[in-house]
Amino acid sequence: MSLQPKASLTPEDYLAIERQAEYKSEYFHGEMFAMAGASERHVLIVANVVAELGSWLKGRPEKVYASHLRMLISPTGLYTYPDIVVVCGQAQFADEQKDTLLNPTLIVEVLSEATKDYDRGEKFEQYRSLASFDEYVLIAQDRHHVEHFVRQSDNRWLLAETNRREDALQLSSISCTLALAEIYDKVEIMP
Numbered sequence: 001m002s003l004q005p006k007a008s009l010t011p012e013d014y015l016a017i018e019r020q021a022e023y024k025s026e027y028f029h030g031e032m033f034a035m036a037g038a039s040e041r042h043v044l045i046v047a048n049v050v051a052e053l054g055s056w057l058k059g060r061p062e063k064v065y066a067s068h069l070r071m072l073i074s075p076t077g078l079y080t081y082p083d084i085v086v087v088c089g090q091a092q093f094a095d096e097q098k099d100t101l102l103n104p105t106l107i108v109e110v111l112s113e114a115t116k117d118y119d120r121g122e123k124f125e126q127y128r129s130l131a132s133f134d135e136y137v138l139i140a141q142d143r144h145h146v147e148h149f150v151r152q153s154d155n156r157w158l159l160a161e162t163n164r165r166e167d168a169l170q171l172s173s174i175s176c177t178l179a180l181a182e183i184y185d186k187v188e189i190m191p
Helices: 011-018 040-057 116-120 122-127
Strands: 023-030 031-034 065-066 072-075 076-079 083-085 104-111 136-142 146-151 155-163 167-172 176-179
Touching: 011 031, 011 076, 040 065, 040 076, 040 083, 040 104, 040 146, 040 176, 076 122, 104 116, 116 122, 136 167
Parallel strands: 104 136
Antiparallel strands: 023 031, 023 076, 065 083, 072 076, 083 104, 136 146, 146 155, 167 176
């Protein structure tokens, strides 16, 4: 029996399909990967963080984008949908459609059992290839736990983490404070 080679999509093929699709898919190295739906906790956390950041950044030039804006990691070719992105300065897009962002400053991902290793590992590695990217926040949805990575001047990344609801993150790239109590507002954490 002969194996049929897997058809490989170009980025242009992917974008043509994705722009017409009813559901979101990521793209990497010629393959599309359908994204799963989100849990109530995931959606609440994203909404809480977007509301808090939006409030902090009101009247300022930075922009907050929620999970429906696609992002291209130009150096690696990954097309992905981060949960939350903040851009400092002028947002740059891949083309005139203005639906594929190129220059995130801060990225926030809400972790799930299925994606946590990818978000901490390969995806973070690819994000780090972007010159504009300076801060990464990973939020657990099954417990109070936040990991906060900040790029240092020598290009190393410094990790701080907390599981205390009374703590707050100092988001240096956008001069904001994000309290865990606000991140987890109305989110039911099972004991």
